Amino acid sequence: MPKKINIIKKKGKPSPVNFQDTILNLQKFWGDYGCVVLQPYDIEVGAGTFHPATTLRTLGPKPWKAAYVQPSRRPTDGRYGKNPNRLQHYYQFQVIIKPSPDEIKKVFLKSLSKIGINHTEHDIRFIEDDWESPTLGAAGLGWEVWCDGMEITQFTYFQQMTGVECKPISVELTYGLERICMFTQGKNNVFDLAWNNSGVKYKDIFLQAEQEYSAYNFEFANTKNLLKIFEIAENECKALLEKKLSLPAYDQCLKASHVFNLLDARGVVGVAQRTEYISRIRDLAKGSGKIWIEKQI
Amino acid sequence: MAELFIELFSEEIPPKLQIDARQKIKQMIEERLQKKEIKYSLSKSFSTPKRLVFYIEGLSKTIELKTKALKGPKINAPQLAIDGFMKSNNLKKKDIHKKIIDKGEFYFANTRTKTIDTLEELQLIIPEVLKNYSWKKSMKWSDHDLKWGRPLKSIIALFNNKVINFNFFHLQSSNLMLIDEMSTIKPKNVSNFKMYLQVLKSQKIILDQENRKEIVVKKMNDICNSRDLKNSFNTKLIEEVVNLVEKPSIIIGKFDETYLKIPQEILIITMQQHQRYFPLFNNNNKLINLFLFVSNLPDLKGYIKTGNQRVIEARLSDAKFFWEKNKKQNLVKQVSKLKNLHFFNKLGTFYDRTQRLRKLASLIADQLNISKEKTEITASICKADLVSDLVGEYPELQGTMGKYFAIEQGFEEDVSSAISDHYLPTSINSELPKKPLGVAVALIDKIDMLVGFFGINEKPTSSKDPFALRRAGIGLLRIITENKISIILKDLINYSILTYKEQNVKFLNESVNKDILIFLTERYKNLLKEKKIKKDIIEAVFASNIGNDFLILHKKCLIINKNISKSVCKNIIGTYKRASNILDLESKRTKEEIYGQPESFLFKKDEEKDLYSKINEIRQYFSSTKKNESYEETLKILAEAKNITDNFFDNVIVNDENLNIRKNRLELLQMFCKTYNNFADFSKIEGV
Numbered sequence: 001m002p003k004k005i006n007i008i009k010k011k012g013k014p015s016p017v018n019f020q021d022t023i024l025n026l027q028k029f030w031g032d033y034g035c036v037v038l039q040p041y042d043i044e045v046g047a048g049t050f051h052p053a054t055t056l057r058t059l060g061p062k063p064w065k066a067a068y069v070q071p072s073r074r075p076t077d078g079r080y081g082k083n084p085n086r087l088q089h090y091y092q093f094q095v096i097i098k099p100s101p102d103e104i105k106k107v108f109l110k111s112l113s114k115i116g117i118n119h120t121e122h123d124i125r126f127i128e129d130d131w132e133s134p135t136l137g138a139a140g141l142g143w144e145v146w147c148d149g150m151e152i153t154q155f156t157y158f159q160q161m162t163g164v165e166c167k168p169i170s171v172e173l174t175y176g177l178e179r180i181c182m183f184t185q186g187k188n189n190v191f192d193l194a195w196n197n198s199g200v201k202y203k204d205i206f207l208q209a210e211q212e213y214s215a216y217n218f219e220f221a222n223t224k225n226l227l228k229i230f231e232i233a234e235n236e237c238k239a240l241l242e243k244k245l246s247l248p249a250y251d252q253c254l255k256a257s258h259v260f261n262l263l264d265a266r267g268v269v270g271v272a273q274r275t276e277y278i279s280r281i282r283d284l285a286k287g288s289g290k291i292w293i294e295k296q297i
Numbered sequence: 298m299a300e301l302f303i304e305l306f307s308e309e310i311p312p313k314l315q316i317d318a319r320q321k322i323k324q325m326i327e328e329r330l331q332k333k334e335i336k337y338s339l340s341k342s343f344s345t346p347k348r349l350v351f352y353i354e355g356l357s358k359t360i361e362l363k364t365k366a367l368k369g370p371k372i373n374a375p376q377l378a379i380d381g382f383m384k385s386n387n388l389k390k391k392d393i394h395k396k397i398i399d400k401g402e403f404y405f406a407n408t409r410t411k412t413i414d415t416l417e418e419l420q421l422i423i424p425e426v427l428k429n430y431s432w433k434k435s436m437k438w439s440d441h442d443l444k445w446g447r448p449l450k451s452i453i454a455l456f457n458n459k460v461i462n463f464n465f466f467h468l469q470s471s472n473l474m475l476i477d478e479m480s481t482i483k484p485k486n487v488s489n490f491k492m493y494l495q496v497l498k499s500q501k502i503i504l505d506q507e508n509r510k511e512i513v514v515k516k517m518n519d520i521c522n523s524r525d526l527k528n529s530f531n532t533k534l535i536e537e538v539v540n541l542v543e544k545p546s547i548i549i550g551k552f553d554e555t556y557l558k559i560p561q562e563i564l565i566i567t568m569q570q571h572q573r574y575f576p577l578f579n580n581n582n583k584l585i586n587l588f589l590f591v592s593n594l595p596d597l598k599g600y601i602k603t604g605n606q607r608v609i610e611a612r613l614s615d616a617k618f619f620w621e622k623n624k625k626q627n628l629v630k631q632v633s634k635l636k637n638l639h640f641f642n643k644l645g646t647f648y649d650r651t652q653r654l655r656k657l658a659s660l661i662a663d664q665l666n667i668s669k670e671k672t673e674i675t676a677s678i679c680k681a682d683l684v685s686d687l688v689g690e691y692p693e694l695q696g697t698m699g700k701y702f703a704i705e706q707g708f709e710e711d712v713s714s715a716i717s718d719h720y721l722p723t724s725i726n727s728e729l730p731k732k733p734l735g736v737a738v739a740l741i742d743k744i745d746m747l748v749g750f751f752g753i754n755e756k757p758t759s760s761k762d763p764f765a766l767r768r769a770g771i772g773l774l775r776i777i778t779e780n781k782i783s784i785i786l787k788d789l790i791n792y793s794i795l796t797y798k799e800q801n802v803k804f805l806n807e808s809v810n811k812d813i814l815i816f817l818t819e820r821y822k823n824l825l826k827e828k829k830i831k832k833d834i835i836e837a838v839f840a841s842n843i844g845n846d847f848l849i850l851h852k853k854c855l856i857i858n859k860n861i862s863k864s865v866c867k868n869i870i871g872t873y874k875r876a877s878n879i880l881d882l883e884s885k886r887t888k889e890e891i892y893g894q895p896e897s898f899l900f901k902k903d904e905e906k907d908l909y910s911k912i913n914e915i916r917q918y919f920s921s922t923k924k925n926e927s928y929e930e931t932l933k934i935l936a937e938a939k940n941i942t943d944n945f946f947d948n949v950i951v952n953d954e955n956l957n958i959r960k961n962r963l964e965l966l967q968m969f970c971k972t973y974n975n976f977a978d979f980s981k982i983e984g985v
Contacts (some may be wrong), residue, residue, distance in 0.1 A: 083618065085611055099439040102450070105308060123592040123601045125541065126346070127573075128311030130434070141436040141447070143309060148604025149572055149590070157438050157448070168440035183604065188611060267637055 016185040017116045018194040019202065022177060023069050025114045026093050030067035033107060035095060038068035043251055044258040047072050048094030048174055052250055055136060057096065058161050058170040059289055060296035064098045069177070073258065075265035078214035081207045084189035088213050089206070093175040100157055100171035108155065108173055112147075116184035122147050131156045135257055135281045137163035137289075140172070152180050162289025163282070178202075217265040226266075230259045230277075237284045246291040253284035298338075299415070299457035301326075301353040302490040303423065306475050307449045309346040312540035314433060314446040319344040319506075322430050323351055329422045335360055335415055343504045345543040347477075350504060352490050358457055360418075362411040369393060369404035379404060416456050423454055423470075424463045441467045451475050458488045476500055502543045510539045516547040517575065517589055526585070527578040531569060538573055542593040550574070550606045554586050556613040559620050560701045566691055567612050574609065619686040623698070624705040631681040638683055641764070644749045645800060647680050653796040654679070657741035660792050664784050667733045675715045675738050678703070682716070696720040711735075722772045729776055736780055741789065743769040747813050748793040752804035756812070770820045778821075778851040786814070786845050814845050821847055830858045833983045840978035849926075853977060856928040861982075868936040873979035876942070876966040879951055883963055891960075893967035899958055904945040909965060911941045912972050919975050931976055942969070 017025065031037045041051040048054060048070035057064045070092050078088030097104065109119045117124075126143035131154065133139075142156035154174040158166050181193050191203035237252035260277050263269050269277060310318070323342035330337060330353070338355025369382040372395055383393065386406060393406045435444040443449065443466035454461040454470040463470050473484045474496060482500075487493045494504065503509045513535065521528035539545070556564065561584045568574040568588050575589040588609070592601050635648035644650075658676035662669040682688050682699030691698070696717040703713035711734045718735030719742050721728055730739045746769050750756065757766045776782060790810045797804065806812065818839065825835050838853045860866040884891060900906050918934055919926075951966070953959040973979060 083615065085615060100448075102439065102448075120594075121598055121600050122604065123594060123596075125593060126309035127541070141434070148601045149574075149608040150604060157436055159436055166437075169436075169438045171438070183607075186607075188607065188614075 016194075017181075018185075018196050019177065019181050020196050022115045022181055022184070023091070023093060026111060026175065027067060027069075029111050029114045030095050033065070035065040035067040035097070038066050040068060040070050041254075043254045044073045045070065045254055046074055046257065046261060048092040049133065049136065049138070049172065050254055050257070051094065052247060054094060054096045054170075054172060055138075055161060055285070056246065056250060056289065056292045058098055058158050058166060058172075059164060060293050061167070062098075062296060063168075064096065064170070066097075067093070067095045069093050073261070075213075075217035075261050078210065078217050078265070080214040081191070081203075081210035084191070087178065087190060087206070087210060088217060089209060091177040093177055095173040095175075096170055098170035099168035104171050104173075105155075108145075108153070112152075115180060117147055117152075117180070123149070126155065127151075129154065129156075134278050135260075136161065136285050137282045142171075147183060150179060150183055152176060152183065163286040164289055164293065217262060218267075221262050221266055223263060223266050223268050226259050226263050230256050230263070233259065234280060234284065237287070241284075241287040241291060244291050244294070246288050246295065249284070249291070250288035253281060253288055256284060257281050298355045299358050300455075300490055301337075301351070301356055301419065301461075302453070302455045302493065303351040304451075304453040304474070304493065305349040305427075305449060306347060306451045306453070307349070307445065308447040310344075310349070310446045312346075312537045315344045315346065315349070315540050316536075317433060318349055318430065318446060322349065322426060325426045325430060326351055326353070326422065329426060330356075333360070333413075333418055333422070334362070335418065344506060344540065345502065345504060346541060347543065348504065356415055356456070358415055360413040360415060362408070362413060364410050365408045367406045367408060369406065372402045372404060382406075416459065416461060419454075419456050419461045420463050423461055424465050427452075427465055443467065453487065453493070455487075455489060500544075503545070506539055509542065509545050510535065513539055513545050513547060513591055520547070520549060520589065521577070524587075525580060526587075527580055527582060530575050534569055534573065534575065538591045541573070542591055544593055544595075546592045546595045548590055548592050548596055548602050548605070550588050550590060550602055550609065552586050552588070552606060552609050552613060556610075556617060557584065557586055559613065559617050560697070562694055562697050563616050563620070563687070563691060564613065566693065567616060568609065571612065572605075572609060574605075616687070616690070619690065623682075623685040623687050624702050626685065626702070628678040628681040628699070628702055628706060628708075631684055632677060634684040635680060641749070643753045644797075644802060647683060649800050650745060651677055651680050653745050653793065653800070654738070654741055656796050657745060657789065657793055658738065660789060661737045661741050661784065664789070665733060665737055665782070667737060671709070671712055671734055672737050674708075675712050675719070675734055676741065678708075679716050679719050679738055679742070722775060725768065725771055729772075729779055731780070736776055736782060739776055740773060740782070740784065741793075743773040744786075744789050744793050745796075747773075747816075748790060748809055749797060749802070751809045751812050751816070752794065752797060752802065752806055754805045756816070766816075767820065770817050771824065774817060774821050774824060774847055777847045781848060783846070783848055786817075786847070790814075817847070818845070821850070825851075825854055830854050831861070831983075833981055834858055834861065834977075837977040837979055837981040840981055841974055841976055852928055856932060857977065857982075860932060865932050865936045868939040869932065869973070870979045870982050872939055872942045873970065873973055875946055876969050877980040880963060880966055880970065883951070889960070891963050891967045893964060893971040895961050895964035895968055899961035901953075901958060902949050904941075904948045905962065905965060907941050908938075908945045908969065911938050912965075912969055915972055919972070928976075935973060935976060 027037050038053050041053070045051065048068070051068065051070055053066045053068065057066065071089060072092050073089050075088055077086050079086045101107070109124065112119060112124070123146070125146040127146055129142060129144040131140045131142065137160065138158065139160045140156040140158040142154070144151045145153040145155050152175065154172070156172045158170045158172060160166060178190050178193065182188070182190060185193055187193055191201065191207055193202040195202055195205060233252045233256040237249045237256065240249035240252065260281060264274070319342045323340060327340055335356060337353045340353045342352070343350040367386055370378040382404065383389065388406050393404045395402055396405045432444070432446050435446055437444055438448040449468065451473065452465060452468055452470045453472055453474060454463070455472055460472050461470060472486050472488060474487045474493060475484050476482050476496070485496055487496060497504055503512070514530070517530060518528045564584060565576050568576045573590065577585050577587045577589065579585055590605060596602050632648065632651060635651060636646050638647040640647050640650045654676035655673050658672040659669055662672040679699065682702060683695060685698055685702070687698050688695050696719065700713050700717035703716055711732055714732065715734040715738050718730035718732065719738035721730045721735070721739055730736045746764070747766060750764050750766055755764060777784065787810060790813055794804070794809055822835050822839065826832060834854055834857050838850055838857065841853070857866060880891065895909065897906070897909060900909065915934060915938065949962065951959065951962045953962065
């Protein structure tokens with residue numbers, strides 16, 4: 001059981017937890033639970049699941065517990081900073097535990113209380129959401145967790161990763177940090193979130209980035225170069241797989257995946273091509289996973 | 298008498314899986330009990346997201362198996378068979394005796410009376426049922442081998458207040474009741490169902506799904522009645538929501554009125570599908586800015602209501618933003634963006650598709666005698682909404698959004714509604730387009746699809762139909778027959794093939810037209826069979842000379858089916874069969890070709906001449922009526938020939954000594970049959 005942790009809140013009426021403390025509280029909570037608290041991966045990814053600490057570590061027999069925040073890039077979700085709910089860059093807090101502990105739901109609900117969500121006062125619901133990532137060759141069963149009608153976390157038992165059946169099974173918790181903070185801070189616009197208690201808002205840090213990256217993602221990303229980069233990354237990955245270097249190979253797979261997402265945002269990927277690109281990336285992920293497992297035993 | 302009570306406690310099982318497990322596991326337990334001759338008086342199953350409960354009442358604690366006579370092999374059977382009989386029934390030589398029955402002398406044995414302990418049987422039955430139940434979708438967790446709908450945490454299994462002891466994978470049955478993961482209440486020992494229910498009641502958990510449903514529906518009705526609102530709710534959603542909660546609490550929420558300006562389909566989908574809310578309508582069936590939802594706990598501090606309102610507002614503000622943006626985007630200009638949207642790998646983009654549709658529009662407008670210009674415009678812009686943000690967000694609103702955009706941009710009403718109607722029917726039995734423009738574009742949309750996929754040999758098979766071509770085909774046929782549309786399908790298909798060729802689409806199939814018509818004919822025969830039209834009537838009509846006008850085929854099938862046991866049909870069929878039987882017999886015998894072209898100079902008898910002129914009369918009727926043929930009238934005319942044909946058969950011997958006369962009479966009969974074939978090949982109709 002995790003020890004009591006110090007929550008940043010005043011006596012009396014609790015003030016909502018700011019963005020950075022939300023991260024800190026989750027890190028503290030899961031760190032106390034026994035997770036390795038990792039840092040974000042240093043390559044662009046679309047979700048915390050792509051961090052090798054999840055993708056690769058959920059493969060093979062060895063137990064693993066980790067928690068980390070992961071900046072996630074979804075080029076097509078850019079809205080030039082004009083939409084109150086959508087960002088092309090946002091944060092996920094990821095917890096990955098293998099094998100999934102029996103008491104995981106209880107621990108998860110407890111973690112919510114550390115970031116300002118008391119499950120006795122809010123309608124917390126587990127709504128079916130079977131997850132699949134064709135790019136990673138991954139699939140899992142679980143729920144999206146709703147708090148008063150809002151999805152705040154993805155709760156997934158991985159059944160398959162990089163095309164391989166998982167044994168034992170890992171559980172993945174993915175907290176959507178912006179959504180959670182919008183909920184706890186009672187904000188309707190993500191840019192109005194309090195980042196800290198010194199008056200810095202989300203928009204002070206990210207609004208310009210959203211504007212510029214949206215323009216890059218949708219208008220100015222050089223598709224010719226991107227196509228080349230995709231090829232380079234793919235070839236590099238294959239070459240590294242031959243050398244049985246799973247982690248560097250997987251990095252190249254991630255690069256190819258991000259480049260593909262950019263091409264997609266630029267609207268140059270047709271439906272049929274899309275399936276083809278995805279299957280090429282999946283092959284890279286499968287190759288990396290296979291070699292990773294070989295080295296686990 | 299004793300009770301059996303089982304609780305399977307797990308993490309939240311989705312409604313559909315829950316309902317299936319609740320019903321099937323109950324059934325499986327009942328079947329196993331019956332097989333073991335264990336009687337019971339009542340069997341029920343209940344579920345909440347976390348609990349699957351099976352409760353059976355009135356079981357006896359022991360079962361007396363009475364003595365039964367077992368029949369063995371014949372007394373002169375090989376020793377091996379006799380030994381086998383003894384072995385398989387656990388008998389010794391002294392247990393068996395000989396007995397003579399009808400079929401000879403056999404070995405017999407009497408089983409011993411046996412007392413079976415129900416508890417012992419249940420120890421085998423219950424784990425076996427749990428093991429054999431197959432989930433529609435299941436998962437593993439941790440390092441266990443068990444596959445279940447969601448992680449199974451505990452099993453309570455009680456019979457007659459005692460634990461039915463068994464192991465099920467890593468779990469061991471017990472009488473320990475878990476209340477909730479987060480509950481501070483320690484697990485409780487329960488000894489029977491009544492006690493279990495008391496514990497649930499103390500937690501305000503309602504186990505019985507029907508009970509939960511009643512509570513939810515009643516509360517929602519009360520709210521609607523008190524506010525003078527329409528109280529009809531989506532039944533599927535009720536079913537789902539009831540199985541998503543243990544402690545239902547109904548909350549009424551509100552969103553800003555300004556969102557009512559967005560097309561209401563968007564609001565309804567957002568509420569129903571995305572949020573599981575019940576949208577509310579006033580008595581004029583107009584959506585209002587209130588909604589109902591079911592929470593799993595009472596909203597003591599009002600947080601739940603506020604939270605949900607904020608969620609729906611955020612979603613609607615997103616939708617409103619897109620609506621404002623999309624409605625201004627000129628549909629005609631949007632068409633060129635369809636160049637980026639692939640229809641199917643080898644069949645080009647949606648832009649190519651609308652270009653083809655535009656051409657087909659011109660032909661079908663001619664055939665249906667409707668405005669060519671409007672049909673072409675509709676065909677050109679009917680897919681333009683596919684590149685809008687809203688259809689991206691709400692794919693199920695394709696067409697519907699196009700209609701709204703068109704209305705906003707001042708397109709005529711019939712053009713606007715044809716944009717949404719051209720997707721109809723969306724399922725086998727659903728609504729059809731009714732207005733001419735919608736009908737026209739719906740037809741060519743389906744023809745273009747069928748031609749394209751048949752052209753590249755992506756035909757549906759009995760098990761696979763990934764492009765929903767069967768649905769398209771049935772939709773096409775239903776529009777034609779139910780809306781009474783007369784089109785020349787063959788021409789439209791040929792023209793459609795041409796439009797693909799003009800776009801340099803390479804077809805692998807050279808007989809597209811024929812294949813599609815065969816495909817449609819098969820589909821249509823099935824449709825008629827489903828409407829309880831006899832198979833032989835369908836075959837008779839389809840063998841007529843009419844080709845592929847499904848509307849005519851449809852009408853003929855209906856009229857024959859209606860009159861099949863009336864004298865009008867009996868007369869026709871009787872006469873026809875008399876003629877065709879003779880023809881069959883004679884042509885089989887002599888193997889000569891008979892074309893149906895008699896020579897009048899070879900007629901020897903008046904009856905021949907009378908029949909000949911009657912046939913010509915009927916032929917004239919057929920060629921004069923064509924388009925406005927009344928099938929009732931046709932049947933009457935065909936039946937009226939009975940007297941003349943009877944006279945012919947009664948007074949003329951076909952098998953004349955003079956071979957020329959004989960041949961000529963056969964020609965006359967053939968002419969008769971061929972003429973009737975214009976309507977149907979009546980020889981195919983059975984009985985009568």
